[in-house]
Every structure is written in C-alpha cells, then in structure tokens.
Amino acid sequence: MVRWEPRAKERLQAAALELYASRGYEQTTAAEIAASVGLTERTFFRHFSDKREVLFHGQQNVLQAFVSGVEDAPDDASALDAVGYALRAAAALFPDELRPHSRMRQAVIEQNPALQERESHKLAALATAVAGALRARGIAEPAATLAAESGSTVFALAFAQWLQDGEQRSLAQTSDDVLGELRSLSATRTTPTG
Amino acid sequence: MVRWEPRAKERLQAAALELYASRGYEQTTAAEIAASVGLTERTFFRHFSDKREVLFHGQQNVLQAFVSGVEDAPDDASALDAVGYALRAAAALFPDELRPHSRMRQAVIEQNPALQERESHKLAALATAVAGALRARGIAEPAATLAAESGSTVFALAFAQWLQDGEQRSLAQTSDDVLGELRSLSATRTTPTG
Missing domain, CATH: 1.10.357.10 (Tetracycline Repressor, domain 2)
Structure with missing residues (x-):
C-alpha cells in the first residue's frame, strides 16, 4: 500500500541538497535524507534511483x-x-x-x-x-x-x-x-x- | 647496467599499436609488447609508465x-x-x-x-x-x-x-x-x- 506523500519528491530533493552541502555527499545516505523529512527510504527510492540522481534528474x-x-x-x-x-x-x-x-x-x-x-x-x-x-x-x-x-x-x-x-x-x-x-x-x- | 637499445621507444610504440589493434588493448601486456620486438619488460617501463601511456605520451x-x-x-x-x-x-x-x-x-x-x-x-x-x-x-x-x-x-x-x-x-x-x-x-x- 502506497501512502500519498504530498510533494515528497520536492521535499526529498531539498533535504538531500541540505545534507550534501552541510555534511558531504559521500557521508549522506538515502535513508538519512528520507528520515530528515519524516519519510522512509522506500519512498526515497520510489522517486530517485540513487542519491546521485537527486542532483541530475x-x-x-x-x-x-x-x-x-x-x-x-x-x-x-x-x-x-x-x-x-x-x-x-x-x-x-x-x-x-x-x-x-x-x-x-x-x-x-x-x-x-x-x-x-x-x-x-x-x-x-x-x-x-x-x-x-x-x-x-x-x-x-x-x-x-x-x-x-x-x-x-x-x-x-x-x-x-x-x-x-x-x-x-x-x-x-x-x-x-x-x-x-x-x-x-x-x-x-x-x-x-x- | 643499462644496455643501449637503438630506437627502443619508437619500436615499442609501433609494436604496441600493432598488438592493441590486432588482439585488443586489454588483452595485451607490456611484457608481450617488449618481447615482440626482442626487448625486455624492464626496457618497456624505462620508456613508458604503463601501457596506456604509449597511446598518450x-x-x-x-x-x-x-x-x-x-x-x-x-x-x-x-x-x-x-x-x-x-x-x-x-x-x-x-x-x-x-x-x-x-x-x-x-x-x-x-x-x-x-x-x-x-x-x-x-x-x-x-x-x-x-x-x-x-x-x-x-x-x-x-x-x-x-x-x-x-x-x-x-x-x-x-x-x-x-x-x-x-x-x-x-x-x-x-x-x-x-x-x-x-x-x-x-x-x-x-x-x-x-
């Protein structure tokens, strides 16, 4: 069952960029990005194939x-x-x-x-x-x-x-x-x- | 003791290119290149840092x-x-x-x-x-x-x-x-x- 997450993609993208900038790209995981906006890793991977994709999609x-x-x-x-x-x-x-x-x-x-x-x-x-x-x-x-x-x-x-x-x-x-x-x-x- | 090898660099380069073209770049070793013109692997590495260098020097x-x-x-x-x-x-x-x-x-x-x-x-x-x-x-x-x-x-x-x-x-x-x-x-x- 897929819950509807309002603007999940945009929120994940903004959170990823913040974390990449503050703590470093290599040091940030998809699970951490998702958690920082109250979403699951699974939701992250519904929107992006990997953490690099956030920067290039x-x-x-x-x-x-x-x-x-x-x-x-x-x-x-x-x-x-x-x-x-x-x-x-x-x-x-x-x-x-x-x-x-x-x-x-x-x-x-x-x-x-x-x-x-x-x-x-x-x-x-x-x-x-x-x-x-x-x-x-x-x-x-x-x-x-x-x-x-x-x-x-x-x-x-x-x-x-x-x-x-x-x-x-x-x-x-x-x-x-x-x-x-x-x-x-x-x-x-x-x-x-x- | 370093023997003087006339035109060793040019001969190695020509031999390398022939082997890369005929048998494939990955499949060719520095030792094989050197052997094909009667030189040693050691002589090869006196002239080139690696087999890629032959193409780019x-x-x-x-x-x-x-x-x-x-x-x-x-x-x-x-x-x-x-x-x-x-x-x-x-x-x-x-x-x-x-x-x-x-x-x-x-x-x-x-x-x-x-x-x-x-x-x-x-x-x-x-x-x-x-x-x-x-x-x-x-x-x-x-x-x-x-x-x-x-x-x-x-x-x-x-x-x-x-x-x-x-x-x-x-x-x-x-x-x-x-x-x-x-x-x-x-x-x-x-x-x-x-």
Missing part, C-alpha cells in the same frame, strides 16, 4: 528544452541563431528564485570529482542532442557540431556567471551576453598564414 | 604546440586568430606520413571507453591551457575560454576529418577549413528575441 528537461528550442527556431535562423533560441528555452527553466538552490548544487558537485565527471558527461550529451536537432534542420556537418558544442560551452559559462555572488542578471541575459561574446570573437576576419 | 607536445602557437601569434591577432595559429602549430606535428599510425591509434581508442574518456580529458586540458595562454595575451573572460573551447572542438573535428578514409587534405588544411566554418557560423547577425 532535472537535466533531461534541460536537454529537451535545448532540442525544442532548436526545433522551434524560425526557418531562416542560422545555426548559431537556432542555438540562441535553445539557450533561451533552457534559461526559462531557471528563474532567479532557483539561483540559491543551483548555487548549493554547484558547491556540492565541485567537491566531488565523480559528480563533476557526470556533469561534463551530461554537457557532452547535450551537445550531441543539439547537433542532431541542427542536422534535422538541414545544417550540415561540421557546422552542426561546431554550433552545438559552442552552445554547450556558452551555456556552461553563462550558468557559471549566473551563479556568481552578487550577480543580478537572469540566466537568459548572461546567456545572451556570452553568446554575443562568441559572435564578436569571430568577427575579426584576419586569417593566419604560415 | 605525445599529447603533451600537442598541448605545448597549441600554447606556443597562441604565444607567438602577432600582437594584433584576435582571440580566434590566435587559435588559428595554435591549430597550425599543432598540425605541424602530424605530417601526412603519420596518418596511418593515427588512424590505427584512433581505432584502438574507439574500442575502449576508458581510453575515450582519457582522450576527452586531454582535450579538456588542452582547452584549459589555451585559455590561460589567451588570458596572458590580455584576452578577457569569457572570450578566452570561448575561443579556447572552440579551438579544441575545431581540432577534434579537423583531426577526425583528416583520419577519414580517402581524405587527401593535410591536417593544417582540414583545420583551416573547420575554423572557416566556425567563422561563418557566427557571421549571421540575426539575434533571437522572445
């Missing part, structure tokens, strides 16, 4: 937002324009109210090499999915992969800026700003010879 | 070529121009005579997830080093990291093109071509709104 939504952003971009958008739409779609998942939560998550990940590796792996998967969506729009290789990898780099940098202490800009704004930097990077047309 | 030179390429770029070169010089410097390490060797190495790496991970890790280290060299030229963040990550992506794609069956262009040429694609990617100035 939202990333499928980010990937999906990127892909939808590319798909929904206007027909005449360039590869990099389409990536701009994807960045906007992803940024919509991170309203400023989420900033403290995202900062805490980042701090936990930075303290654990295995979690950092998982984060890099997810970013690589994002680039692969976006390249596929760009090819589906008729963008040829290597342009599709170049644009997708650039989008993934812009997202990582914009996200890091958004998390910085005292940062006031939204993620949509930091993404636009970093994408603008990328565009101006390529503006100089001098070609190396030699 | 050249990458420090690639990283150094990238950094020198950035350092030696003309003062008025943009961030992306400096990356272009870095790509040219790295490409000089891979004359077309090396293509069969590089193809065989790539085939070995593609069959082993741990080796692929190591390769990704080296590519990330390359981007980090190039970003540092760009900052030393006075390029601010996030432009330095954007340009460096772009350089690393261009190198990976240009290298994959260079290795393709029937490819006739040099690595310098495929690098120039992919960098050109990157520049034209950003040429369209339409900015997403919404």
Whole structure:
C-alpha cells in the first residue's frame, strides 16, 4: 500500500541538497535524507534511483528544452541563431528564485570529482542532442557540431556567471551576453598564414 | 647496467599499436609488447609508465604546440586568430606520413571507453591551457575560454576529418577549413528575441 506523500519528491530533493552541502555527499545516505523529512527510504527510492540522481534528474528537461528550442527556431535562423533560441528555452527553466538552490548544487558537485565527471558527461550529451536537432534542420556537418558544442560551452559559462555572488542578471541575459561574446570573437576576419 | 637499445621507444610504440589493434588493448601486456620486438619488460617501463601511456605520451607536445602557437601569434591577432595559429602549430606535428599510425591509434581508442574518456580529458586540458595562454595575451573572460573551447572542438573535428578514409587534405588544411566554418557560423547577425 502506497501512502500519498504530498510533494515528497520536492521535499526529498531539498533535504538531500541540505545534507550534501552541510555534511558531504559521500557521508549522506538515502535513508538519512528520507528520515530528515519524516519519510522512509522506500519512498526515497520510489522517486530517485540513487542519491546521485537527486542532483541530475532535472537535466533531461534541460536537454529537451535545448532540442525544442532548436526545433522551434524560425526557418531562416542560422545555426548559431537556432542555438540562441535553445539557450533561451533552457534559461526559462531557471528563474532567479532557483539561483540559491543551483548555487548549493554547484558547491556540492565541485567537491566531488565523480559528480563533476557526470556533469561534463551530461554537457557532452547535450551537445550531441543539439547537433542532431541542427542536422534535422538541414545544417550540415561540421557546422552542426561546431554550433552545438559552442552552445554547450556558452551555456556552461553563462550558468557559471549566473551563479556568481552578487550577480543580478537572469540566466537568459548572461546567456545572451556570452553568446554575443562568441559572435564578436569571430568577427575579426584576419586569417593566419604560415 | 643499462644496455643501449637503438630506437627502443619508437619500436615499442609501433609494436604496441600493432598488438592493441590486432588482439585488443586489454588483452595485451607490456611484457608481450617488449618481447615482440626482442626487448625486455624492464626496457618497456624505462620508456613508458604503463601501457596506456604509449597511446598518450605525445599529447603533451600537442598541448605545448597549441600554447606556443597562441604565444607567438602577432600582437594584433584576435582571440580566434590566435587559435588559428595554435591549430597550425599543432598540425605541424602530424605530417601526412603519420596518418596511418593515427588512424590505427584512433581505432584502438574507439574500442575502449576508458581510453575515450582519457582522450576527452586531454582535450579538456588542452582547452584549459589555451585559455590561460589567451588570458596572458590580455584576452578577457569569457572570450578566452570561448575561443579556447572552440579551438579544441575545431581540432577534434579537423583531426577526425583528416583520419577519414580517402581524405587527401593535410591536417593544417582540414583545420583551416573547420575554423572557416566556425567563422561563418557566427557571421549571421540575426539575434533571437522572445
């Protein structure tokens, strides 16, 4: 018999993050997370496959937002324009109210090499999915992969800026700003010879 | 007493690659590699710290070529121009005579997830080093990291093109071509709104 636990998933997630941050990720068990909000270990495992999953279950939504952003971009958008739409779609998942939560998550990940590796792996998967969506729009290789990898780099940098202490800009704004930097990077047309 | 073994390192490397390709990386030991060219396991370990090192010892030179390429770029070169010089410097390490060797190495790496991970890790280290060299030229963040990550992506794609069956262009040429694609990617100035 499964009892109905109001907002169990959100409560477990918030409790997990608090415990990971205060006592360390390795030192925290699923049973402790559940107990700290009056739930059972079994309830924890109904919502998350393991304690790492608490930190990463939202990333499928980010990937999906990127892909939808590319798909929904206007027909005449360039590869990099389409990536701009994807960045906007992803940024919509991170309203400023989420900033403290995202900062805490980042701090936990930075303290654990295995979690950092998982984060890099997810970013690589994002680039692969976006390249596929760009090819589906008729963008040829290597342009599709170049644009997708650039989008993934812009997202990582914009996200890091958004998390910085005292940062006031939204993620949509930091993404636009970093994408603008990328565009101006390529503006100089001098070609190396030699 | 250390006997002088003429070209031992090169012979070990060639033998290792042959064995990794024909019988599998996991199935090959350092002792077998050494024995196949009439050398001892001890000689193998004088040249390489382990059997993985045979595949990756050249990458420090690639990283150094990238950094020198950035350092030696003309003062008025943009961030992306400096990356272009870095790509040219790295490409000089891979004359077309090396293509069969590089193809065989790539085939070995593609069959082993741990080796692929190591390769990704080296590519990330390359981007980090190039970003540092760009900052030393006075390029601010996030432009330095954007340009460096772009350089690393261009190198990976240009290298994959260079290795393709029937490819006739040099690595310098495929690098120039992919960098050109990157520049034209950003040429369209339409900015997403919404």
